[in-house]
Amino acid sequence: MNVTSLMRKAATGGVLATTGLLTLTTLPAVADTERTRPDCADVKCVALTFDDGPGEHTDELLDVLHENDAKATFYVLGSKLASHPEEVERMVEEEHQVGNHTWDHADLATLSASEIKDDLQRTDMAIKDVTGRMPTTMRPPYGSLSDTARETIDKPMLLWDVDTLDWQHRDPETTVDIAAEETDEGSVLLFHDIHETTVEAIPDVLETLTEDGYEFVTVDEMMGSEVEAGTAYSDARSLD
Template identity: 40%
Template sequence: MKCIALTFDDGPGKRTPALLDVLRKEKAKATFFLMGKHVEQFPDIARKVAAEGHAVGNHTYGHPSLTSSSDHEILDELRLAQTVIEDATGRRVTMFRPPYGHTDERVLRLAGEQGLAQVMWTGTTLDWKVRDAERIRAAVLRLARRDAVILMHDVVPQTVKAMPAIVRALKKRGYHLVTVPTLLGGKRLEAGVSYP
């Protein structure tokens, strides 16, 4: 089966429900790396993401660069986000994505001690910078390949706007849109290990 994982960072936000509607209509699943402070703002949306069968990950509480944070700060960011996300979704989170992709052995080790696997990406749309629905769609199609993990942001309005066209185009190319754990064969992601 030809699978691809669409992942969304920095949410939940005001536009996340519109994105969830598209995914539901198209019977597609995605992975959301949630920021603790946004989950506090929109707990119902975070709950909805999990309830609709999408995978949920930790994207820290306040989105700092972890490589320039102390051990204590890193643990605080991860633990606080864990607690907030679990309270909102009722789900134990087992994966995280470092903000800006800033990571190293130390970050990975500390995350591992919190029972978290690190999930990076095979390609990014740079949607936060581009902010153009057509260019975001083109970027996803350019990056699409079997087992790709594509980075986007559900807080970027143009990304949400581009989603119906993106999902249809990927399906036309024979892709199944799945969560990161499904993409990895449904096996448990190992804490302290970086994927893909």
């Protein structure tokens, strides 16, 4: 944990107790005033999403987002929460969104209905144990879905329309270029905060897209209440 996080932890007085999975006994402090949320009907909104964390680089990413007043959505793996609870607490404290990305990145298209239900419920409860909140959306690993998965999943399924391929090329400049070239109003951008090179790219991603007039909001803020359980969405334009 970096110095910024330690200072924040001391200020909020958050305390964790271990009972199997780490559970939150003191919820993160709530800000005195809520931020003014952009109205995506009036401004160009995009959703930055980060998969497969939390990890060792997540805290640094949160620093960058905080410095730029940018909000994001984190699709976390339930199996990683016990090792990085402070980062997930901080996500909620700083008004980011936390979503379900399964327990350990299983391909849901290969699982039975009962296996899918058990996996997602286990992950939901792990997230709630740390954040005090149930996730409202989920993201299937690899974007892989079967008919069984679509019929079983009881949340809106958020895919993406801008795949930065950051996990593949591991090059910050390429990540920035793809984001700049492929982003449109209502886009959902896919990144992975487990890679240091991705975190290195985010300041330039934010600067470039800000210059193009985009506002960075959570999935829920951009998609609103129109999304339905059991339906997959790749961007906000699909709601029109």
